[in-house]
Amino acid sequence: MFFTSQEFQTVAAALNSGFLKTLQLFFITLVGAIPLGLVISFGSMSRFAPLRWLTRTVVWVIRGTPLVLQIIALFYVPGMKDLFTWPSGETGRMTAVCVAFVFNYACYFSEIYRGGIQGVPVGQQEAGLVLGMTKSQIFFKVTLLQMVKRIVPPMSNEIITLVKDTSLARVIALQEVIWMGESFMKGNQGYSGLVWPLFFTAVYYLVFSGVVTVLLGRLEKKLEFFR
Amino acid sequence: MVILDVQNIEKHFGATKVLEDISFSLEEGQALAIIGSSGSGKTTLLRCLNFLETPDRGRILVNGEKLFDAADPATQRESEVRKKRLHFGMVFQSFHLFPQYTALQNVTLAKELLSQERPDFKANKKVILEEIRAEGLSLLDQMGLSERAGHYPHQLSGGQQQRVAIARALAMRPDILCFDEPTSALDPELTGEVLRVIRGLAEQKTTMVIVTHEMAFARDVADQVIFMDSGVIVEQGPARAVIEHPREERTRQFLARYAGQ
Structure with missing residues (x-):
């Protein structure tokens, strides 16, 4: 039986540990980028023009260049130019990759937030004002939920993309699930020339993105009680 | 007794003058209709x-209290403006109900938030909130909507939504209730129910300022009428007199366009 074989057991254990890193990167990116994106979106809507243009330029550069390039630059350049050094080994790779991912995704999220905030009709704000509500009451009690409802579908798209984008960390040899699968082609723990582990990683992605899709779909459903 | 006194209001948007030397007063318990073509400055x-807009010149007094004076920045402080707004209620052309709240919650939300500022709120929270809820229900009942209290705005017709919006404005017990073309966004068959509600409020001597294109309604329900054109008041006076026997040529031309209806 293949699934009980030594080969499968060894590969599965390695892939599991790789996938754990994939998950780590995924959740750290979400936890960091969701609030940072809000800060960036406020910057891009600022009434202070220099801040607005600076923020929009940064967002343009980050969204306009490949994430792979950003990861490589962020990981190698500081050490080569004697700016600072990342911690050694996997910790350093993970830290650098997380910084690149959080910043990259925050820029994407910020544009979604901006659309969400600007999409709530100004009449909602005015209706709150004439009823004597404060600006913060209006934001938290009136605008926020309408904004969340608007951004859930585009955010779902980005989050599903993030599931698969985590594999880009492989470019600086972070030992996530793709790196692990590939290692059995080159040689790892006495196995080499194995092709199936690389393709088997697809199962992890499919299951994970399936779970994420279901969860986000539920959130979207929950917000359907109003229009 | 004069409740609202508007003196020499002037407002520009950039180089465009949208209101010029607007002065009028309103007696307590009376309804004032403002008529005029689109772009004449009624909504502004x-x-x-x-x-919601700050006039460049002029004063606004309610019950003799100076709420706004363009020459006196002290009357324009953000924190005080919030409280001053409560003298006025506002019903918008396109309702602006809060979509994530039920009809009842739309009516009670602002009152609940305001009651949190009462010093006895913590001690009497339950009683206060129950009072606000009961008051909200009775307002909806008055609008003929007691069956719809638990409905969300998207589940209501335009006429029902506008009646919820009227209840929401009344919940804050404003001295003066303002309507900005309350039936213009409605299908013709739904305007009647909203106009009936406003007529009912007039019979109860609610002080109102109503911007409207419904001339027959203005004539029958309003006590006073103001006709505006290009940002100025062309003619004002008792509703029936102005609409049936306008003195000014511009008023006559404007009303002639509605005569066939």
Whole structure:
């Protein structure tokens, strides 16, 4: 039986540990980028023009260049130019990759937030004002939920993309699930020339993105009680 | 007794003058209709009363209290403006109900938030909130909507939504209730139910300022009428007299366009 074989057991254990890193990167990116994106979106809507243009330029550069390039630059350049050094080994790779991912995704999220905030009709704000509500009451009690409802579908798209984008960390040899699968082609723990582990990683992605899709779909459903 | 006194209001948007030397007063318990073609400044005038726009010149007094004076920045402080707005209620052309709240919650939300500022709120929270809820229900009942209290705005017709919006404005017990073309966004068959509600309020001597294109309604329900054109008041006086026997040529031309209806 293949699934009980030594080969499968060894590969599965390695892939599991790789996938754990994939998950780590995924959740750290979400936890960091969701609030940072809000800060960036406020910057891009600022009434202070220099801040607005600076923020929009940064967002343009980050969204306009490949994430792979950003990861490589962020990981190698500081050490080569004697700016600072990342911690050694996997910790350093993970830290650098997380910084690149959080910043990259925050820029994407910020544009979604901006659309969400600007999409709530100004009449909602005015209706709150004439009823004597404060600006913060209006934001938290009136605008926020309408904004969340608007951004859930585009955010779902980005989050599903993030599931698969985590594999880009492989470019600086972070030992996530793709790196692990590939290692059995080159040689790892006495196995080499194995092709199936690389393709088997697809199962992890499919299951994970399936779970994420279901969860986000539920959130979207929950917000359907109003229009 | 004069409740609202508007003196020499002037408002520019950039180089465009949208209101020029607007002065009028309103007696307590009376309804004032503001008529005029689109772009004549009617809506801007209402928005000035509700502090959604800041006039460049002039004063606004309610019950003799100076709420706004363009020459006195102290009357324009953000923190005080919030409280001053409560003298006025506002019903918008396109309702602006809060979509994530039920009809009842739309009516009670602002009152609940305001009651949190009462010193006895913590001690009597339950009683206070129950009072607000009961009051909200009775307002909806008055609008003929007691069956719809638990419905969300998207589940209501336009006429029902506008009646919820009227209840929401009344919940804050404003001295003066303003309507900005309350039936213009409605299908013709739904305007009647909203106009009936406003007529009912007039019979109860609610002080109102109503911007409207419904001339027959203005004539029958309003006590006073103001006709505006290009940002100025062309003619004002008792509703029936102005609409049936306008003195000014511009008023006559404007009313002639509605005569066939």
